[in-house]
Amino acid sequence: MKWVKLMTNRVRRTMPLLPISIVMQLTELTARQIRYYEEHELISPARTEGNKRMFSLNDVDTLLEIKDYLDQGLNMAGIKKIYDLRETPANEKAEPKNLSDAELRRLLHEELKHQARPFEKGGFRQSDLSRFFN
């Protein structure tokens, strides 16, 4: 029975449970947007035998984050980079082989340009489904 407790956390958040319609409601994104983000490999929802997307709670969290980053002026490339870095094991983080310095500088510059933003919309930081699911 140990595996139950052990897997519980991972399972419950990675299990593909939600159809796109529900994810749309949960995130207030359009299907078009969600598919576009998948196209850019920001998420990788599972597929049914019939090829319908099925999303996990993790996917929803990620989508909320993406929304947030976009609000902050990041673009696909920037967000992707963030997730790439985040997933990179800390030990080989010192070896960014396939990204030129120029590229990196360019991305950072881009982000900074948008740093100065109007005023906060809601004052209410959205970006984690845990508001609903503990």
Added chain:
Amino acid sequence: MKWVKLMTNRVRRTMPLLPISIVMQLTELTARQIRYYEEHELISPARTEGNKRMFSLNDVDTLLEIKDYLDQGLNMAGIKKIYDLRETPANEKAEPKNLSDAELRRLLHEELKHQARPFEKGGFRQSDLSRFFN
């Protein structure tokens, strides 16, 4: 922000999120069975605008319980009664107007007949989704 914390528990378990296909996997019931149980008012899944059933985590829990009760030899009426009693506020529980004594005795008798059962199948008590979703 208080409502967030306060509603969290109810929301996360009553929110209609899952299509029937997923519920089938989660419960190992057929669509036919699930619809049959709904027909007998053991569950009341929400509906989309287009009339598709959408289930909550609570619904899934209930279905797992139903499965368990059926295994134990109860029938629809018995299970229904159990849920009716469960939902009845304790104060008016002393007033079971619309059920005749004969009816009640009959139900209990039925349950008892099946009390002596072969041997436990899995030795692993199924009947709460919390194994997966805490």
Added chain:
DNA sequence: AATCAATGTTATGTTTTCTAACACAAAAAT
């Protein structure tokens, strides 16, 4: 033997989702 309860199966229609293409406004690059 006849009935009933729970489930399987099949037929037919509707809703949801898919991909792909074209459109478009705003931002970025030239």
Added chain:
DNA sequence: ATTTTTGTGTTAGAAAACATAACATTGATT
């Protein structure tokens, strides 16, 4: 100042998922 690129909207056509309803089957009850 144009031209390109980005992110998203919209539409069309096809396929998958789901709905209801009817009839079939099987094991238990009467």
